[in-house]
Amino acid sequence: MSRRTKNRTRSGPAASRVLIANELTRAQQIARAVGCADNTTMRTLLDHAVPRLGRPRKIPLRSIAILLALHAIRTGSSMIVSQIVRTAADLTPSERRTIGIPAGIAVTDKRIRSGVSALIGRSAVGVHIPHDHPEADPATGEVIDCGPSCNHTDADLDEILTDILLASLPDGYRAKLPTAIAIDGTDIESHYRRKQPGPATPANQKWDCIDTEVALGKRTPTDRRRTEFYVGYEAHIATILPSGADQELPLLATGLAVRPGVRDRNAAAMAIIRRLGNLTEVLADRAYTTAKPERWARPLRSLGISNTKDLHETQRGVRPGPVPGTIWLDGRLHSAAIPTDLRELQPPRPGDSATVKARRRDEFDRRRKYEFVAHKAPDPVTGAQRFKGPALAGRVRCRNIPKSMRGDPSRQALTACQKGTPCGCGATVTVPVTTHERDRQPLPWQSTAWAKVWNRRSRIEGLNGLARYQDVNLNRGYIRCRGRAATGVLTAFALLGMNIRRLYRWHTTRGLDDPWRLALNEEPDTRPLDHYYRTDRRSRSPVTRQ
Template identity: 45%
Template sequence: MTSSTGRSRVIYTPAPLTTAEKVRRARAWADHEVITRLVAARIRTTGRRRALPLDAVAAGIMLHALGRPTAMTISGVTRTIRAVSPSERFALGFPPGAVIRYRPVLSGFHALREAMGTGCLVDHDHDLTADEQTGEVDDCPDGCPFTPASLDDVATGLVQASIPTTWTPPSVVAIDGTDVESAYRARTSSARADDDALRSPDGDARWAKRTGTDRRPSELYFGYEAHIATFAPEPQGESLPQLAAGLALRPGVGDRAGAALGIIDALRHVTEVLLDRGYTTSRAVNLARPLRERGITVTMDLHSTQRGVRPGPIPGSLWIDGALYSDALPEPLRHLEPPKIGDTATEKARARELFDKREAYRFTPLARRHDERGTQRWKGPALAGHLRCPNTPASMRLGRHLPTAGCARGGACACGKTVTVRDTDLERDRQPFAWQSTRWALSFNRRSLIEGLNAQLRYQVRNVNRGYFRIPGLLATTLLMAVTLAAHNIERLRDWHLGRHQPDPWQVELGEEPSTEPMDRHTWTRGRRRPYRG
């Protein structure tokens, strides 16, 4: 909504969640299939019974995260569970009269952490047998509950458990990484993995480099990189709440392509992904090819090593910035500089006008991709009706609003030809839209949603910085980070919908009465950029 003058935007802020609402949402999250399978994987039928149920401990951890704590610690979780009333503890799943102590809560957390690292959500309920000659494991009998899962699958499942079934997510995601610094210092500045593991209490953490921002310069840090995905709308489509869609945690800075693929495989409904150069500079066999085999398109920025002019597959064609063009493209349009970050919107629009002029000379798909051969047919710009060329007489009868190629009649011209392009030809740098064109910018600019989500987690809403997680290890940090993202989703869904006078999806899921509490109201006006006076 806008103000009466039309210059300001009206923002409504709902009241915080009540304790009863937090308890219901924490219990609903703990009842999700993923958490239920984690709990089932750690249930033992022999030995001493646990003092506190695992599902109740999971709900207590979520309840603590919903309170926006200064740190995700087990002692803080224990205090949060103790602070609620006995009826609310019973609603979380704790038995009546249960004594909440630190040790049982910590034991429950360790059990959930170990379940995440076993490689399966539910183990076999029978003894495994194998062929004596080949060593192949025999198939499981009917009804076996075994469910294999990687750490990325479980972490993404924990995040997805915070999204109710009444909210339908889109099929486009943007992925980016943010540093998660370990609370434990390494006693060496060496980046060697063996030194890190032996000299630090956090044996899984590694040294890595983070890029500089306006808050801090480029520097080394010791910890992990959290690869987070968020949902993105269609270009120029309706806005969406900034929700976390998936999570993959890696020690230091490494295996970015594997982390992105792990999230995509865990989501299972992705058709398009938005990535920056930190991912797309990976080798084609590690990212571009697996994405193509999964039928997923990618919109990406190009590194300086991915740009430039290269020979095309046939005479008269050129690869320029990851797209196939006719060599009739004028020389001034072959080497263009992208707009800079500090440019105004007008300057960026003028720069992209030059990139848009390339479109008339670009090859376009002639038919769908041939899956068996791994090839696709493309047609020249004159054959597609985008360019007038003297070597294609039919194109000269098109309107004069189209540009005319300067090809010599009878020369080696590819404007009216078709070409078969293999999937392996420049596969790392190709994408549906020409780089830096207006259509590409409208699509790629949706990636700013993941930047906003990271800013909310790090500075604006929460403080996921050094000291926020104080338990060492990859599994423990992944579990706490997944719970933090899930709590953020629950709060963000409520604030986004109530701020637009729409029902909260979790209210609908849990059958709660619509919220009638008044909301805070304030206006936001975009400031005018002042000219620099040096």
């Protein structure tokens, strides 16, 4: 071994061995596409999209859904109908029988387009099936619970798009997922250009476009581009979040809603939240959380969902409290005895080092000593909640509260309150649920505990990057169709294919069983995995030349 090699081996960082998953075989791709079409969430759409009258289709809608899923699983380059026809033409006769195409039926462009249009049309209208029993007892007025035989369904386009995504997850696997999600939006630029010349700007929002449902959207600035405007849609995507720092989960899309431009963001996100159901926590950026309380904070609270948020500049600062001697500071109730140097703190910046971020968060943690503590649970009817001052809670010592002065001086700070002067350290107040409803959240803003919860939202940013640039090319030209329903359905199938691929890769590279392999009762995949070695070149020490 040369001297140069020795130095690199000793001083350089240890290389980590990264496994590379194999691509799904044709049989595995078809089996998973069939499993998605037969999933309970997808069957609701397919069963009611088939017309009850008239001549049956040469290619059933179930086979059309399988072809859409199969094409999305095989490639993430485009969701164009002509490319889907090529995927169907590449199938062998036995594979066509597997997906339900009758023998002797030619797979033509017209038949594929007709089937895709039928699925899009049913998705646009929605699936609305009334109850097969009275909804309430006529004698007592008591609401009758639906039994297993009731086929009541009331799903609109947003719910159908989420159902298509959920079809990519086996029922047994989906039931074990955490109940926390993150939601964010990404732009889908329309394939059709405006007839008016020049770039799209807020000043010329009137345009003549073939796609009449599009609207003007705005892209936030990044390292690659400045602020831009586009004509198209915004896809609101949800992903699951781990319940703790030690839990590993694949990065999957579990909810989808599409809106023209940047309109109606909160309604789109709430449609996903209601469809997923049984959620306990939602993380979203300020595009959602700065809306009026009746559009975001209040509906989440009524559903029992925790909402951790990043406060905007207009939500921060000091405001008068409910009683003298109290203040609202960054959405939390504090005693006015809090030191002045803790009232206006600068949050960490994204470019700061870990040491600087930890030091600044320690400053925010010091506020907790002067914060009011919940005295009782919220009232089940009004939502109002009782809070007690920091001296009564044993967090600080105040000269106006003799009991607090018996606390430990090394652990409980002494406030600057003068004896006999009224203060809020020992107050007990009832805060209505509507007071600062938009700004309040379970954890203090920018505290260490808040940062651990909020930093999990970066998963949705990574998912959008996968959908835009890495796993799927969700950019202009990827979908060439008109209308919100068509764009949403093809986007949902594209994300479905991404979920299938990521589930297989994530579990295979970790030596775990793919959930679809277990659901389909497939034989274990014994193919050897390729690998490469990854090192952190930035931390490598200089090499001594011979």
